[in-house]
Amino acid sequence: MAEAHQAVAFQFTVTPDGIDLQLCHEALRQIYLSGLHSWKKRFIRFKNGVMTGVYPGSPGGFMVVVVSYMSYSKYQQLDPSLGMFAKLGQHIPISQYMSTDSQRIVGGVLVGTGLWVTIIMIMRNVLKCLLSWHGWMHARHGSVSWSARLWMILVKVFSGRKPMLYSFQNSLPRLPVPSVKDTCKRYLESVRPLMEDEQYERMKGLAKEFEKNLGPRLQWYLKLKSWWASNYVSDWWEEYIYLRGRGPIMVNSNYYAMDFLYVFPTNIQAARAGNAIHAIMLYRRKLDRGQVKPIYLLANKVPLCSAQWERMFNTTRIPGLETDILQHMNESKHIAVYHKGRYFKVWMFYDGRLLLPREIEQQMERILADQSEPLPGEERLAALTAGERTPWASARETYFSRGKNKQSLDAIEKAAFVVTLDDTEQCYDSNNPVKSLDRYAKSLLHGKCYDRWFDKSFNLIVFKNATMGLNAEHSWADAPIIGHLWEHVLSMDPVKLGYEDGHCRGEPHPNMPGPQRLQWDLPAECQEVIQSSLTVARSLADDVDCHIFPFSDFGKGLIKKCRTSPDAFIQIALQLAHYRDKGKFCLTYEASMTRLFREGRTETVRSCTMETCAFVRSMIRDETREERLMLLKQAAEKHQNMYRLAMTGQGIDRHLFCLYVVSKYLGEDSAFLKEVLSEPWRLSTSQTPVQQTELFDLVKHPEYVSSGGGFGPVANDGYGVSYIIVGENLINFHISSKHSSPETDSHRFGTNIRQAMLDILALFQLDNKAK
Structure with a gap:
C-alpha cells in the first residue's frame, strides 16, 4: 500500500474543522516539470515550423x-x-x-x-x-x-x-513521370540478356501493344497524380509493397544493423544499454529541435529529401485484416524493454530532464536483477509480430482492445522504441570469424522469433556480453535513415560518452522510481494464436542462411586507382560471382535513392546489363586482358549511367509499378505489366552508405569500423547481398539465402564474391604499374 500512497499527488481528510489537505510536494513538482518540458517542446516545434516554413x-x-x-x-x-x-x-x-x-x-x-x-x-x-537540373551528375570525376x-x-x-533538417522540403522538385515509350525501351534493354530470342520477341510485342493502347491512358492518370501529389510513387509504394503485405515482416521486410567489428567498449550489458539509449534519445532531441543537419550530395551543394526522418521515433506498424497502418505519436516519454520473457515500461525523463547514461544503466540493472517469472503467454507474445499479419490483426482486436492487455500493448506501441536485453552472447570472434558473424547476423535478423517487437520502427538489441545492434521495420523509411541514427550512436558511445571501469560515467540516482512491469491477461485461445505465429516464424527463421565476411584484401582506395566507380566495380563482381555460382545470369535489383526529389524513396538499378554479361563471359572464356579491360570499362560506364537515370527519376520499375496500380483501379488487365511485375529478383543487392564520415577518423582509429547491416533473401531461390564500403581498405559483405533452395549456398556465394573481386582487380596489374 505504501507504493499506492506515493502514487497520488495529494490526500484530504474531512474534519469538523474543515478539509485537511495533505499535499505531496514531490509529485506536484514532477507534474510541474513535466508540463514545463512539454510546453518547451511545443514552442520549439512551433518555432522550427515557422523557420522551415519561410526558408x-x-x-x-x-x-x-x-x-x-x-x-x-x-x-x-x-x-x-x-x-x-x-x-x-x-x-x-x-x-x-x-x-x-x-x-x-x-x-x-x-x-x-x-x-x-x-x-x-x-x-x-x-x-x-x-x-x-542534374547535368552535374554526368561530369567526369575531377573535372x-x-x-x-x-x-x-x-x-x-x-x-x-x-538550414535545418526540413528547410529544403518546399524547394525540392517533384519526381518526374518518364514517358511510357522511354520506360518500355529501357525495360526491354534490361531483360535482353536474360531472355532467349523467341521469349524476347514475345515480350517486345507485348510492350509495343501496351505502349500503343493501354499505356497512354494509364499515363494520363499518373500525370494527373504527379501534378496533384507531392510524389506520385511513395504513398502507393508504402501501401502496396509494405503495408498490404500479409506475410511475415520478419526476415521478409525487416533488416538489421551491426555494432563495431573489432571494438568492445565494455562487457557490462546494462552500461552499454545506458550509453546507447542515452545517445539515441539525444538524437531524438536534436531531431525534435531541427538540429540534425540536412544530407547533401556534391560537396554540401545538393540537398536530399528529409521527409523519412519524421517517423523514426514513437512509430509502430499496426496490423489490420487487409492492410496495416503506421501509428506515429508526436511525443513519447518512455521506452519498452524486454528481458527473459518480461516487458517493462521505463520512463526516460525525471526532474524535467532526460535521464543520464548512468541513471539509464541503473534502470537496466534493476530489470536484469528482477527475478519474477513471465506471465502466461507473455514470454512469446512478440511472436505475433513475427508471423502472418491477418492472425495478428484478429488477435489484436479480440484480446488486446480493452483492460490491462490494451494498456500494456499501448505502452509498447507508443514507446519511443523497444530495447531487448538479450540473454545470449554475440560478437566477432577472431578465432571463429565465420560462424560468429553468421550467428550474430541471424540473431539480429530474427532472434528467437519472439524477443524482438518486429512492428516497432526499430529495436535496440543489447546482448549479454554488451555487443549490440538494431532491427528495423522497413515501411516507414529506408535503411540510410536508420543508418544515420546508428552512426550517431556508435560515434557517441565509446568516445564522447565513454565508460569508467566498464560502467557509464556519473552516479546512480538515489530516488529514481524503478521500471514498471507490464501486466497481461492472455487467455488460452490467445496463447494458441501466439504459438501458431511462432511456428510460422521459426520455420522461416530456420530456413535463412546468413553469411557475413569482411573483405580486407583491398577497398575503395585501390578501386579508385583503377579509375572505376567502387559501386560499379562491386556490382560487376557480384554478376561474375553469380554466374560462377549458378552458371546463369538473373534479374538483379540494386537499390538507388530518389531523395533528390520531394518525398522520394528508392528506385531500382537493373545491374545485369548486356555490357556486364559480355564482360562476365570474357572472364569465363579465354579472352585477352586488354579485351576484358575494355569490356569492364563499358560495363562500368553503363552501370553508372543507369544509376544516374534511377536517381534522377528516369528509372524503370517505379513507373511500371504505378502504371500497374492505376490499371487495377481502372479494372484493366495488362499482360505486359502482369509479366513485368511477376518477374522474381533472384539477386537483390544494396549498398549501405557511410553518411557522416566526419564522425569517424579511420586513419587514426582504424578499429572503429562498422560491420554494416543486411536483410533477408527476396526470392526463395535467390540471394540478398548488402555491402558497406568502410574507409579505404575494407568492404563488409552480408549475404542471405534459404537452406531449402538447392540452388543457393551463402558461403559458396561468398567465396565466389571474394574470388571475383580479386580476379577483376588483377586485370589492372597495379603491382606492375607501381614497380
Whole structure:
C-alpha cells in the first residue's frame, strides 16, 4: 500500500474543522516539470515550423526588408502603405483609431512583409528550378564544366544560410513521370540478356501493344497524380509493397544493423544499454529541435529529401485484416524493454530532464536483477509480430482492445522504441570469424522469433556480453535513415560518452522510481494464436542462411586507382560471382535513392546489363586482358549511367509499378505489366552508405569500423547481398539465402564474391604499374 500512497499527488481528510489537505510536494513538482518540458517542446516545434516554413527567408531578413522599405519610402516621400489606408478610410473610420504616423508604420510593415514573402517565393522557386537540373551528375570525376560551376554558385546563393533538417522540403522538385515509350525501351534493354530470342520477341510485342493502347491512358492518370501529389510513387509504394503485405515482416521486410567489428567498449550489458539509449534519445532531441543537419550530395551543394526522418521515433506498424497502418505519436516519454520473457515500461525523463547514461544503466540493472517469472503467454507474445499479419490483426482486436492487455500493448506501441536485453552472447570472434558473424547476423535478423517487437520502427538489441545492434521495420523509411541514427550512436558511445571501469560515467540516482512491469491477461485461445505465429516464424527463421565476411584484401582506395566507380566495380563482381555460382545470369535489383526529389524513396538499378554479361563471359572464356579491360570499362560506364537515370527519376520499375496500380483501379488487365511485375529478383543487392564520415577518423582509429547491416533473401531461390564500403581498405559483405533452395549456398556465394573481386582487380596489374 505504501507504493499506492506515493502514487497520488495529494490526500484530504474531512474534519469538523474543515478539509485537511495533505499535499505531496514531490509529485506536484514532477507534474510541474513535466508540463514545463512539454510546453518547451511545443514552442520549439512551433518555432522550427515557422523557420522551415519561410526558408530560405529568416527573421533577420524580414527586419532588413521591412526597415529598408520604410527607409526608402521616407527618403522618397512615398506612402509606405501604397494608398491602402486611404482606400480603407473611405469605408472604415481608421483615423479615429490610428494616427497618421501609426498608419505609416503599420502600412510599411504590411507592405514590407508582402515584399519579404514575395522574395522568399521567388528564391524558393528559383532553387527548385536549379535543383531540377542534374547535368552535374554526368561530369567526369575531377573535372567540372563552367556551366556546372555557375550552377553550383547559384544553388549556394539561393540555398540560404544555416538550414535545418526540413528547410529544403518546399524547394525540392517533384519526381518526374518518364514517358511510357522511354520506360518500355529501357525495360526491354534490361531483360535482353536474360531472355532467349523467341521469349524476347514475345515480350517486345507485348510492350509495343501496351505502349500503343493501354499505356497512354494509364499515363494520363499518373500525370494527373504527379501534378496533384507531392510524389506520385511513395504513398502507393508504402501501401502496396509494405503495408498490404500479409506475410511475415520478419526476415521478409525487416533488416538489421551491426555494432563495431573489432571494438568492445565494455562487457557490462546494462552500461552499454545506458550509453546507447542515452545517445539515441539525444538524437531524438536534436531531431525534435531541427538540429540534425540536412544530407547533401556534391560537396554540401545538393540537398536530399528529409521527409523519412519524421517517423523514426514513437512509430509502430499496426496490423489490420487487409492492410496495416503506421501509428506515429508526436511525443513519447518512455521506452519498452524486454528481458527473459518480461516487458517493462521505463520512463526516460525525471526532474524535467532526460535521464543520464548512468541513471539509464541503473534502470537496466534493476530489470536484469528482477527475478519474477513471465506471465502466461507473455514470454512469446512478440511472436505475433513475427508471423502472418491477418492472425495478428484478429488477435489484436479480440484480446488486446480493452483492460490491462490494451494498456500494456499501448505502452509498447507508443514507446519511443523497444530495447531487448538479450540473454545470449554475440560478437566477432577472431578465432571463429565465420560462424560468429553468421550467428550474430541471424540473431539480429530474427532472434528467437519472439524477443524482438518486429512492428516497432526499430529495436535496440543489447546482448549479454554488451555487443549490440538494431532491427528495423522497413515501411516507414529506408535503411540510410536508420543508418544515420546508428552512426550517431556508435560515434557517441565509446568516445564522447565513454565508460569508467566498464560502467557509464556519473552516479546512480538515489530516488529514481524503478521500471514498471507490464501486466497481461492472455487467455488460452490467445496463447494458441501466439504459438501458431511462432511456428510460422521459426520455420522461416530456420530456413535463412546468413553469411557475413569482411573483405580486407583491398577497398575503395585501390578501386579508385583503377579509375572505376567502387559501386560499379562491386556490382560487376557480384554478376561474375553469380554466374560462377549458378552458371546463369538473373534479374538483379540494386537499390538507388530518389531523395533528390520531394518525398522520394528508392528506385531500382537493373545491374545485369548486356555490357556486364559480355564482360562476365570474357572472364569465363579465354579472352585477352586488354579485351576484358575494355569490356569492364563499358560495363562500368553503363552501370553508372543507369544509376544516374534511377536517381534522377528516369528509372524503370517505379513507373511500371504505378502504371500497374492505376490499371487495377481502372479494372484493366495488362499482360505486359502482369509479366513485368511477376518477374522474381533472384539477386537483390544494396549498398549501405557511410553518411557522416566526419564522425569517424579511420586513419587514426582504424578499429572503429562498422560491420554494416543486411536483410533477408527476396526470392526463395535467390540471394540478398548488402555491402558497406568502410574507409579505404575494407568492404563488409552480408549475404542471405534459404537452406531449402538447392540452388543457393551463402558461403559458396561468398567465396565466389571474394574470388571475383580479386580476379577483376588483377586485370589492372597495379603491382606492375607501381614497380
